[in-house]
Amino acid sequence: MNELFGLSMTTIMLVLLVLLGLCLLSVAWVAWRRPVIFKLGVRNIPRRKAQTVLIVLGLMLSTLLISAALGIGDTVRHSETAHVYALFDHVDELIVASEEVEAEAGDAASATFDASAVGLIETALADDSSVDGILPALDVMVPVLNRSKNLGEPEAVLTGIDPARVAPFGGLQGVDGEAIDLRTLPPDGVVVNRKTADKLDAEVGDALTVYHGNAPISLTVAAVAEESLLSGSRYPGYLDEPALPGLVVPLDRLQRLTRQEDRLSLIAISNRGGVREGVEGTDQVVAKLAPALAGKQLGIAAIKRDGVEGAEGNAQGAAATFLVMGLFSIAAGLLLIVLIFTMLAVERRPEMGLARAVGAHRRQLVQQFVAEGAGYALLAGLVGAALGVLAAIGIATVIQFMFGESVRVAPHVEPRSLVVAYCLGVVITFATVVAASWRISRLNIVAAVRDIPDVSSPRRKKRTLVWAALLLAAGAALSLLGRGSDVAAAFLTGTSLLPFGAALILRFFGARVRPVFSLVGCFLLVLWLLPQNLSDRLWGDLDGGPELFFLSGIFMVVGATIVIVNNLDVPLAGIALIGGVFRSRLPAVRTAIAYPRAAPGRTGMTMAMFSLIVFSLVMMASMSRNFAELFLSEEANAGWDVRADARNVNPITDFTGTLRARGVDTSGFRATGVLTSPALSPSRIRLAGTAAWKEREVYGMDRGFIAYTEFAFRQRAAGYPTDEAIVQALLTQPNVAVIDAGAVPSGFEGGEPDTFLLTGLDAGDEVFAPIAVELQDPVGGPSLRVTIIGVIDGKLADFWGLFAAQPTLDTIYPAPAVTSYHVALADPARGVQVAREIEAALLANGVQAVSIQEERAEEDWFTGFFYIIGGFMALGLVVGIAAVGVVAFRSVVERRQQIGVLRAVGYQRGLVALSFLIEAALVVVLGVVSGTILGVVLARNLITSEELAGGDVDFVIPWAIISGILALAVGMALLMTWIPAYQASRVTPAEALRYE
Numbered sequence: 001m002n003e004l005f006g007l008s009m010t011t012i013m014l015v016l017l018v019l020l021g022l023c024l025l026s027v028a029w030v031a032w033r034r035p036v037i038f039k040l041g042v043r044n045i046p047r048r049k050a051q052t053v054l055i056v057l058g059l060m061l062s063t064l065l066i067s068a069a070l071g072i073g074d075t076v077r078h079s080e081t082a083h084v085y086a087l088f089d090h091v092d093e094l095i096v097a098s099e100e101v102e103a104e105a106g107d108a109a110s111a112t113f114d115a116s117a118v119g120l121i122e123t124a125l126a127d128d129s130s131v132d133g134i135l136p137a138l139d140v141m142v143p144v145l146n147r148s149k150n151l152g153e154p155e156a157v158l159t160g161i162d163p164a165r166v167a168p169f170g171g172l173q174g175v176d177g178e179a180i181d182l183r184t185l186p187p188d189g190v191v192v193n194r195k196t197a198d199k200l201d202a203e204v205g206d207a208l209t210v211y212h213g214n215a216p217i218s219l220t221v222a223a224v225a226e227e228s229l230l231s232g233s234r235y236p237g238y239l240d241e242p243a244l245p246g247l248v249v250p251l252d253r254l255q256r257l258t259r260q261e262d263r264l265s266l267i268a269i270s271n272r273g274g275v276r277e278g279v280e281g282t283d284q285v286v287a288k289l290a291p292a293l294a295g296k297q298l299g300i301a302a303i304k305r306d307g308v309e310g311a312e313g314n315a316q317g318a319a320a321t322f323l324v325m326g327l328f329s330i331a332a333g334l335l336l337i338v339l340i341f342t343m344l345a346v347e348r349r350p351e352m353g354l355a356r357a358v359g360a361h362r363r364q365l366v367q368q369f370v371a372e373g374a375g376y377a378l379l380a381g382l383v384g385a386a387l388g389v390l391a392a393i394g395i396a397t398v399i400q401f402m403f404g405e406s407v408r409v410a411p412h413v414e415p416r417s418l419v420v421a422y423c424l425g426v427v428i429t430f431a432t433v434v435a436a437s438w439r440i441s442r443l444n445i446v447a448a449v450r451d452i453p454d455v456s457s458p459r460r461k462k463r464t465l466v467w468a469a470l471l472l473a474a475g476a477a478l479s480l481l482g483r484g485s486d487v488a489a490a491f492l493t494g495t496s497l498l499p500f501g502a503a504l505i506l507r508f509f510g511a512r513v514r515p516v517f518s519l520v521g522c523f524l525l526v527l528w529l530l531p532q533n534l535s536d537r538l539w540g541d542l543d544g545g546p547e548l549f550f551l552s553g554i555f556m557v558v559g560a561t562i563v564i565v566n567n568l569d570v571p572l573a574g575i576a577l578i579g580g581v582f583r584s585r586l587p588a589v590r591t592a593i594a595y596p597r598a599a600p601g602r603t604g605m606t607m608a609m610f611s612l613i614v615f616s617l618v619m620m621a622s623m624s625r626n627f628a629e630l631f632l633s634e635e636a637n638a639g640w641d642v643r644a645d646a647r648n649v650n651p652i653t654d655f656t657g658t659l660r661a662r663g664v665d666t667s668g669f670r671a672t673g674v675l676t677s678p679a680l681s682p683s684r685i686r687l688a689g690t691a692a693w694k695e696r697e698v699y700g701m702d703r704g705f706i707a708y709t710e711f712a713f714r715q716r717a718a719g720y721p722t723d724e725a726i727v728q729a730l731l732t733q734p735n736v737a738v739i740d741a742g743a744v745p746s747g748f749e750g751g752e753p754d755t756f757l758l759t760g761l762d763a764g765d766e767v768f769a770p771i772a773v774e775l776q777d778p779v780g781g782p783s784l785r786v787t788i789i790g791v792i793d794g795k796l797a798d799f800w801g802l803f804a805a806q807p808t809l810d811t812i813y814p815a816p817a818v819t820s821y822h823v824a825l826a827d828p829a830r831g832v833q834v835a836r837e838i839e840a841a842l843l844a845n846g847v848q849a850v851s852i853q854e855e856r857a858e859e860d861w862f863t864g865f866f867y868i869i870g871g872f873m874a875l876g877l878v879v880g881i882a883a884v885g886v887v888a889f890r891s892v893v894e895r896r897q898q899i900g901v902l903r904a905v906g907y908q909r910g911l912v913a914l915s916f917l918i919e920a921a922l923v924v925v926l927g928v929v930s931g932t933i934l935g936v937v938l939a940r941n942l943i944t945s946e947e948l949a950g951g952d953v954d955f956v957i958p959w960a961i962i963s964g965i966l967a968l969a970v971g972m973a974l975l976m977t978w979i980p981a982y983q984a985s986r987v988t989p990a991e992a993l994r995y996e
Contacts, residue, residue: 003316004073013416016423023430027374030367037364041371044344048889055340055376055886060384061333061878063425065326067388068395068872070417073319075396078412080311084304085275087243090133090169091229092278093285094301095121095267099776101290103299104681112138112263117298121267124292130281133168133270137161138251139234140258141647142210142217143846146200153199154839154848155647156245157232158190158210159265160254166230168270172248173226180223182250189222189249193231196245197224210247211844212258214650219247229268279304325869327550328616329876330428332609337432338439339605340886341369345440356445365441366434373433381426388421389413391875398868464508471501488542489551492527496555499523514566521566524559528552529934531941533764541762552938553619557611560930565604568597571926587907591915596923603923606887610927610969611934613876617965618935620870625958626943636797637852639710640673641831642823644838644849648816652845655821662841668834671824673705676806678777678813685756685802688772688785694756696743697801698775700809700816706730708824714741715761715791717770726790730805737773737804738790758788775802777813784812798852821847828853877969884920885976900988909985916981917974924973928966936962 002009031038045052096103097111118136125131138160145152163182166172172180175194182191192202202208208219225231225248232246255261271278271285282305289300345352352365393411400409478494481487499520506516530538564571596603644655652658655674656666682695701709706727713723720726729736745757761768771788786808792799825834831851838849899912940955 002312004070004319009416009420013420013423016420016427019427020423023374023427027371030371034364034367037360037368038371041368042375044372045375052376056380056383057878058333058336058340058886059376059380059429060387060425061875062330062428063381063384063421064388064391064878065329065872065875066323066424067385067413067418067421068391068875069319069322069326070421071389071392071411071413072322072395073315074414074417075392075399075409075412076318077311077315079409080314081308082410083408084307084311087227087229087233088304088307089228089230089275090270090278091135091268092271092282092302092304093269093289094303095269095289095293095298096265096301097297098299098301099297099684101293101299102286103301112260112265113298115262115264117264117296118267120292120296120298121269121289124289125269125285128285128288130272130284131269132272133165133268135161135165135169135230135268135270136251136264137266137268138254138258138260138263139232139265140212140254140260141649141846142212143650143843144196144200144245144247145209145843146202146206147209148206149201151200152843153196153245154843154846156196156210156247157234158212158247158249158254159230159232160249160251161230162251169230169268170275172230173228175224175226180225182248185222185250186220187253188218188220190219191223191225191231191248192221193225193227193233193246193248195227195233195243196247197221199245208247211650211846214845216844217257219249279308321869322872324547324550325616325873326876328553328612329873331554332612332876334428334432335605335609335612336886337373337429338436339602339609341373341433341436342440342602342605343887344369344372345443349443352441352443353445356443362441366437369437369440370430370434373437374430377426377429377433380429381422384425385418385422389418391872395868395872398871461508464504468501468504468508471497471504475501482542483540486541486543489547491539491542492548492555493551495527496524517562518566521559521562524555525563528556528559529937529941531944536764549619553612553615553934556934556938557608557615557931560934561604561608561611564607564926564930565600568600568603571922587911587915589915589918591902591911593919593922595919602887606884606923607927607930610924610973611931613873614928614931614965614969615935615938616873616876617870618932618962619939620873621958621961621965622936622939623942624867624870625961626939626956635710635712635795638712638796638799639671639708639824640822640852641825641828642835642838642849643852643855644821644823644835644842644847646819646821646842646845646847648819650845652819652821652842652847658845659838659841664837664841668826668830669823670826671704671708673708673822674702674806675705675820675822676700676809676816677818677820678809678815679817683802684776686774687759688774693776696739696756698809698813699801699803700806700813701730701803702806703731705822706805711738711790712793712796713738713790714793715744715765715768717787717789718767719770720789723790729789730803735784735786735804735808736789737786737802737808738792739788739802740792740800741794742800743802744791758791761791773802775809775812782812784808877972881972881976884924884973885980888916888920888977888980903988913978913981913985917977920977920981921970921974924970928969932962932966 004012027038030041094103095117097113098104115136118134121134125134140158140160142156142158143152143154144156144158161182166182172182172191174180175197180191185191190208192200192208196202200206200208202221202224204221204223206221208221210217210219227233227243227246230248232248233243234246255263269285271281273281282302286300286302293300355365356362392413396409396411475494475497478490478497480494482489482491482494503516503520507513536542646652656669656672659666677697677699683698684693685696685698686693709727711723711727713726716722716726720729726738730738739758741763743756743758744761744763745759758771761771772785773788774783774785776783786802786804788802792803823834823838825831832854835849835851835854839847842849902912903909936957943955
């Protein structure tokens, strides 16, 4: 991976190395100039090995998450680029039929063009030494049957290439490593690629039949080639779908067989150099050919360069996604660092007081803690980087298992990424340690030596007003900036800071802490949990993105924690009442609830850590389940059960009649409908009166399809008050259309320049003025003006694109490229069986039939994606578990004398252990419950928002998954607490009271 967030990885690495060097130099300076201070700091690392291990485990999480995220990015880039180079081999560019000179690879299957274009290309590149090969080819989509094995594939690519021009492209390679010469093929010979051989169990000598124009063509397998562009490997959606099976014959033979003499589908160009080096000449070739292709209805697709750039973009997106999602755990890790050093300071308070008393400066205390923290950070960075690589390998393995049909995912981590992860993890930890050390170095010397609480002065401090002014100024500036630029993140962040400034002013003038900060916490919760429609009415339509997910989690957890900590008396009183029922355990209960009340800061940080982690996990689990419910519901298929797709190569004039003639029982068909696509690639679309063409799928519907489809519309144009009115207009009115909800601006489009949006229409609008748009064929031609009269509800997951009556599209598009026959069954449970019967009967026509419900379940990629992200984020539980362990261990050490006193006054060992368990359980459960409630509520707000599904969905709470998360979090936390609690119970009173 070469870039991250638009920055060069090399630059990032160099900057982080400089920062790491500064951190290490500062520690080295302390060791050189303050050797005693340095030794006092680092000597604590080996003193308690078990606690050191826990601290390192907690601190290493930031490095682990960063290392894993960068490793995933490297894996995606390495796997996809290897796939691109293997597939395209020496082919660097393609010439295809296209209206635009800069074409897409998918345009190669859209149309053919005259073979005279070869001469045009040769002339344009005659004096260009950067090109060493030009290869014309013709592609035909055909069904293929292996008569020898009685196996068939309804869709394959039969390609013809010129044998005399193959050499500069590396030749056609067999699976045995030998070169294949097409000129030596027998008259009926054909070369199949590895995928075709696997699908058809084809071997040399097997008899094949392909169908073109509903006429059979007999072929014999002469050789099996590796998968490549030369052997017919094509991707319906470029590189994001499994490759179609491929067969290859000489070009002139295929042109004769298909009666397409002097027609080509593409012209491949090979740049001088190797497979990887050739891409470097793409810009020069494109610049040379662009003037020659202008106005010729031809375009150049830089397939290899685009594939490599796409791999880089996907790698950046994957790394950024995992980094952003890991921010919750990283934030929890930072809280853990502060908590650890706060507890260390409490334990060593008398030691720090004595040091100050004999002349040590405050900065020297900071240096002591920084030296210790640097030791932990360096160890944690090494552990985290190594475990991050293992996590990346594990996630890559899962991705390969779930999504690896089209691209083989091989784990790969660049050394540069490991350096970046290690440096960034150490720098983040070091900076947090410095901040925490500066805070804990402020102490009252007398109180510290006597180990009694600091006496707070009732005198008002001017710095309170200074902080209040800073918070108010920052909040106001961000709010105004966000409101002026319609950026939700800036506006909501600024608005969230304002109440803190106001609260500090009120505190300065004597207001009580509890009611003031309880109101602040409630304000944050209300602000970030407002439903989208209400938020839009209050603040206006603000643009947001994935950053809002992280910000909302942080501020909601902060708000909830503030409310709980300032009102701890309420849950603690409830615990005391429950403990009163068990009189024999009442002393342990009262001891357990006393400490959280006495140390609200520590209690709040521990709660916030668990709340952050559980919030993110519950949020992901809820979104995953509800996406599945939304897009896999019975409403999603709009009443249809089976879809049969057919290319236009072997057309079917009467779908139902042909099925009956070939022995298929159609008595169970309730209805049939036809949906057509004019091209294999998205069509060109733009708002009427604008200049820029965008891309979107366009579909034509026959009367049967329109009449039977159970349409539901989120928004309707004026004059069409009901769904039935829109359906009737589609049946009777010319040049009207409906479009998917993705065309409605929602603020989450990410600024993609080619995204088609209906401007002037918001997701919350129920009625809108009819919108005129223009359509054009992907390869150019006249345009057609149609009027959008409805926006399809998002619950109809299969309806993605613009839909119009077939007669409307027939006026602009010459012929459909794909025809989809839809069937509604009297018994929907027979969908899989009926799909198989249809495909078997219409194999010669190249029909691929599927059960719509089964296909959607198989393509439930977002559930798999959420599971992968959820598993990655579950690493954050390591922070929570380590935190509880650290807190419990430090609590035992810190309260060793208290334990001795308790044992001396009659506490049994069981009561001592129980008090620690109850204390940990109370804090963990409060954090878990807070995170669960916040995660569920925010997920509900998002799922039921107008932007996602029109606000008309039933939210489902995934109780089973949430229960598992909670049980794991609480169970592991209590287990980590039980070990030090058991140790505490074994301490004898005399030994504990003598402890210093």
